[in-house]
Amino acid sequence: MTDFAALGGPPAFAEPVHVGRPNIGDRDRLMERIGGAIDRRWLTNDGPLVREFEAELAAFVGAPHCIAICNGTVALEIALRAAGLSGEVIVSPFTFVATAHALQWQEITPVFCDVDRRTHNIDPARVEELITPRTTGILAVHLWGRPAPIAPLTEIADRHGLALLFDAAHAFGCSHRGRMIGTFGRAEVLSFHATKVVNAFEGGAIATADDAFAARARLMRNHGFADYDNVTHVGTNGKMSEVAAAMGLTSMESRDDFIGVNRSNYEAYRAALAGVEGLELLPFDETERCNWQYVVIEVDESARLTRDELQTVLWAENVLARRYFFPGCHRMEPYRSLFPDAAARLPETERLAARVLALPTGTSVGADEIATVADLIRRALMDGPRLRRELRAAS
């Protein structure tokens, strides 16, 4: 057997193996739909494909309104505005930075609340102490597709008169207590970014049961136009194009296949990594619907390599495992400068940001790749002390 690539051996993979290469559905159907849009010369502005995509989403999620948006970030911004949020909003720092930026972009102060070490989601026991007279809402993330603590957050939000919104970018196709994500809080925001289980190249949606909120969000998505030349609201350009909706619809048709592949990938990792000391594969609640989109491991203190050392070893092998969501939003600008003491208040986020690694999955990754990645991880951790010594000597 050759040595690890980090120590001079040949890499296990000739080409990079990515965490989330896009799932591609039926190309012919996609091209047919795009051809139809071109034939109609209706490329954007609430076209028939966007409306069809919205209807599909609403039916699948079970939400009365699904408003398709150009991406999840703008969908978050529009949702926050349509909910009338201002001042301060309580949010998890252990998320993709778009969650915090959507607030900051609108001059709403993100107030970072620590997460629960087990769920990786916002810790409801920490929320209340952060509420001030300026607080107008809570923006909770269903991280990795595992639902945020919906019931306690709803109770807190109701008691304090706060809006509760969910960043459901990871959780399309997931359920909580038998109810689909997309039906909770004032609104939930979905992402159909290329790396998501269902993608629209770039895309997002706001799901809500609130008619007035939905009407406002629709206006805001299209510059506030209520009619051809009647602007009734401040707005932006959050429209989804017909090409994006064509991909979204086509992707929806293969949704169950994509989720099935994610699940079998997850199970293959679980079997192959069972019993590796110092490593835990993040579990999902298998009594619920789940999209199995993320394969996340935690590397703890008993492992023979740190998470960062393991990542270095994997990257040398062309396995581009990612440190999501390192180092935490609170350590990124502008939040690091705005809240220089935040880390001290966020011990669980700090701890997780140092331990978590997301592994390659999705339809571009097969059983052979997973077996190789898992074998590399197992061997690297077994050989940890030598790897650490030699990596340090080489640096």
Ligand SMILES: Cc1ncc(COP(=O)(O)O)c(C=O)c1O
């Ligand atoms: C948790 C979370 N929120 C928001 C977003 C932003 O979504 P988008 O990339 O569609 O703008 C992402 C991105 O992937 C995300 O992971």
